[in-house]
Amino acid sequence: MTEQSVNGYVVNFAEVSTVGLESSPHAEALAGLRANEARYFHNKYKHAFTTHAATTDQASSTIAWVHRILADERDITIGSTPLEATEFEVEGIRWGYVFYESGLSINVLYSIDGAGKRAVGFKLADGMDVPVELADRFKFARQRSKLAGTIRGSFFVIKGQY
Secondary structure, eight states, X not given: OOSOBTTBEEOOSSSOOOTTOTTSXXXXXXXXHHHHHHHHHHHHXXXXXXXXXXXXXXXXXXXXXXXXXXHHHHOOOOOSOEEEEEXXXXXXXXXXXXXXXXXXXXXXXXXXXXXXXXXXXXXXXXXXXXXXXXXXXXXXXXXXETTXXXXXXXXXXXXXXX
């Protein structure tokens, strides 16, 4: 599949593509970051990581959920335009991802039963600056990825119910 369809874009981690991310100045690095996530979910859960354009109904509800958590938990408003999002459930965990034009990726891990982990993760595409809205609030650790180059990431634990 080389372009997004009504059913979304199944991310191929063997052949990294910028489909859906072309307007980002960090499209290649963001595509690698997205492919890195797809590989993780394929290897750990045998889940096909499928994203939807931010303008679709599937994506807009995910973006609203992620943005509500950011606003309620830490009074954070992301200034960049969302390009894609995905939401799914595996092994009792609800996952939401939003990929932004700036090269930022935000994920929400939310255990459904309430007893597990609940957190928001931030990942920065290789070469992008830390967004102003996150710069003084989070420290970013580095990790290497064959697909994404150097990924910088941070997170916080969710305290509320969503």
